[in-house]
């Protein structure tokens with residue numbers, strides 16, 4: 001049965017509900033067909049409203065993001081991710097357990113809501129392609145990426161949304177990952 005998971009924390013409950021509702025709505029309504037690219041995950045903006053944005057992403061096995069937040073130079077975004085098909089794993093930096101990452105496996109139909117302070121990564125660890133909807137409130141302008149190793153978490157780059165979502169390197173820090 002699909003689940004809805006949230007690490008929104010102190011955010012108002014109605015923001016979580018709105019993010020999740022938007023993700024469900026776009027997942028039902030989008031007519032855009034996902035495409036797959038061998039060198040990197042594929043992404044297309046499917047909606048841009050004054051207060052939010054929605055993206056469709058497609059992931060081949062092994063493709064994923066760097067550890068990142070939804071800030072950078074602009075106002076950080078809250079987000080919701082809904083898996084439409086396949087399976088994605090989300091890695092989240094957990095407060096108090098640093099630098100340990102928690103892994104959550106999201107199946108088709110599952111939604112994960114993410115606060116504007118969360119540092120996380122998404123990866124398709126499965127042997128099948130995956131497609132997902134991502135909703136950002138407010139719209140996503142930048143992502144700040146991070147490196148993680150035994151010394152901690154280090155800010156790395158600021159990437160513009162969509163423009164330079166080049167493929168991330170697989171984690172070298174498997175030892176820091178546990179399944180949540």
Ligand SMILES: [Fe+2]
Nearest residue numbers: 068070079120
């Ligand atoms: Fe993200």
